[in-house]
Amino acid sequence: MDRSLLILEFNQILEQLSTYAITRQTKISIRDLQPCINEAEVKKYLRDTTQARQLIDDVGMPPIPFMENIEEYIIKAVKGELLLPEDMEQIGMFLVAIGRLKSYLERGREKQIGLAFYSENLLSLGDLREEIERSIRNGKIDDYASATLRNIRRQLQILEDRMKEKAERILRTNQAHASESFIVNRNGRICLPIKKECRNRVPCTIVEKSSTGATLFIEPQAITQLREDYELYKLEEDNEERRILYAIMNSIAEEESALKENIRVIILLDFIFAKGKMSAEMQAIEPQINTERQIRLVAARHPMLNAAECVRLDFEIGKGVRGIIITGPNTGGKTVAIKTVALLSAMACAGLHIPCKCADIAINAQILCDIGDGQNIADNLSTFSAHIENIIEILKRVNEESLVILDELGSGTDPTEGMGIAIAILEKLRQSGALFLVTTHYPEVKEYAGKYEEIVNARMAFDRISLKPQYRLEIGEAGESCALYIAKCLGLPNEMLKRAAIEAYGDQSAQLIQELKLEEDDGGLQKVPSPTVRKQEVVKVRSEQDGGFERGDSVVVMPNGKIGIVVKAADKNGDVMVQVQKEKMLLNHKRLKLKVPANQLYPEDYDFSIIFDTIENRKARHKMGKNHQENLMIYTEDY
Secondary structure: OOHHHHHOOHHHHHHHHHOOOOOHHHHHHHOOOOOOOOHHHHHHHHHHHHHHHHHHHHHOOOOOOOOOOHHHHHHHHHHOOOOOHHHHHHHHHHHHHHHHHHHHHHHHHHOOOHHHHHHHHOOOOHHHHHHHHHHEEOOEEOHHHOHHHHHHHHHHHHHHHHHHHHHHHHHHHOHHHEOOOOOEEEOOEEEEEEEHHHHHHOOEEEEEEOOOOOEEEEEEHHHHHHHHHHHHHHHHHHHHHHHHHHHHHHHHHHOHHHHHHHHHHHHHHHHHHHHHHHHHHHOOEOOEEEOOOOEEEEEEOOOOOOOOOOOOEEEEEEOOEOEEEEEOOHHHOHHHHHHHHHHHHHHHHOOOOEOOOEEEEEOOOEEEEEOOOOOEOOOOEOHHHHHHHHHHHHHHHOOOOEEEEEOOOOOOOOHHHHHHHHHHHHHHHHHHOOEEEEEOOOHHHHHHHOOOOOEEEEEEEEEOOOOEEEEEEEEOOOOOOOHHHHHHHHOOOHHHHHHHHHHHHHHHHHHHHHHOOOOOOOOOOOOOOOOOOOOOOOOOOOOOOOOOOOOOOEEEEOOOOEEEEEEEOOOOOOEEEEEEOOEEEEEEHHHEEEEEOHHHHOOOOOOOHHHHOOHHHHHHHHHHHHOOOOOOOOOOOOO
8 A cells, every 4th residue: 555545544444445345355355445536436435325325314224245255166067066065055144135136225225325236236046046945954965856766765765764674673582682772773774682692593794892802783684685785775865966966056156257247246235335324334425526636524523433423624725825834733633633634534535435424536646645754764764865865865856736735844943044945845745836834833834825916825723721731623713732722731830931931922922821831930830859869888998918907806916817997097107006905906908807897886976985985085085975074084095
């Protein structure tokens, strides 16, 4: 399918249409449905859809047969391949369905609906239908398929009854030799269950043994002759059944052309009625068709949107206007609006009714679209690159009979350069003579539209009081992006909006600030609790070789292995003051080995005077911390 039609989701319309079809052949053909560029054919296709809708509304749903495997059976019959009775019965049921469909169409002919006259193209083939109905029932050849077959089957029934009767009589006579009191059927023969040791008591033929070997299943000689007669009649029955099947098969082969014509007409009617069913489901109407390059839609909706909830679209282009530039907020429905115009145009030219109050659609030689992100990761294309590549291809193909749809023209790059590219593309489209619909945010593009009579601005209506988009297209008015209005509605604080207004509009921002009441204090952003990163604790690795001991470190004094606490770090000579058992001494750092660092032994702000001071000094410090103490002295050591 054409890329633009895929962008418009025309394939989804076809998928929906196929759900209304009955036959497998119709469902397959719907996949290939394309907009037509022949005016007469488009009008015929639409007329067919309208008449199908009328028949459905007036007469009800058509009884379209499934036709599963019917064509395959016809081909086999023509080749001379013998069909099974159930295959022929399906052909008979198909012919019955043809009769029902003809009756349905006849009721439409009474109302002078043109489509109903297809009933003349459907051939009932009454003789073939009656032959199949007479000969086959419930997937089997019926007794009354022929007098010969009926006589043969009657003889078979008589012989079968006689064999059973005789077998039961023999069993009663030889009850003492029997292992069971009833006759059985083994390998298609009527047998008696006889004890092994009594096998010679009854003239017979052994047919089978039980699993233990204790019982023999025998056919008495008195029954053998009757069975042989029965088998001869079975052969006659088989021959007669084959003769009947070949006769029916020849009749089917003789009606090949008529049967295939019925299939062709049913597939066509199935397709037309599928369009009618979808029209009824969508509550759609037949649009007017023109070649004057104008499109007019009244109360239209996108087929995929809920009819009860969506805002209807009024749209018109043509009569001197060839381009419409639509602006407005991102949430305002610009993209939906232009896709609706393009999709309904494609549907109309494909012979489908469209959901609106009334419409006049131009036949477009091609519909060219650039909508959506378009980013292709596999090809390493950015959004902007993907748009430009697509637009270049559109500009190569566009002509005066094209409908071009461009969404967010010039987006995805530097605003200044994007604006320039957008205007250059619009100028090329204007020169091409095509009809085009474009959405954009650039104010310069709006100004460009004002320079030419054939281009008009349009906007999506936006209610500034409720700060809500109204999804209504207003042609002839240039819109604003309304980004600040939408941002305020979504909760962006006034202080940020005020800054944004000043940056965007400079000296002209005062009116906007007043309209949005941005001077009011709205409390700003309300922060919410957030998780914080837990940093890994950095453990300082100290070198013992350079005397890197700190106050409070627990160390081992070599070589005696006593434990001490560092009172003062190493001096310039590498001597460390260590307290060992309340005695302070200077020891060279080479004699010390770190046992436990101070940061693992004490809190960060630990008062080491508790360890290193005398009790007298600690009391003196406590008193001095409260007030001045005259004649009180603290004696300190050099540490």
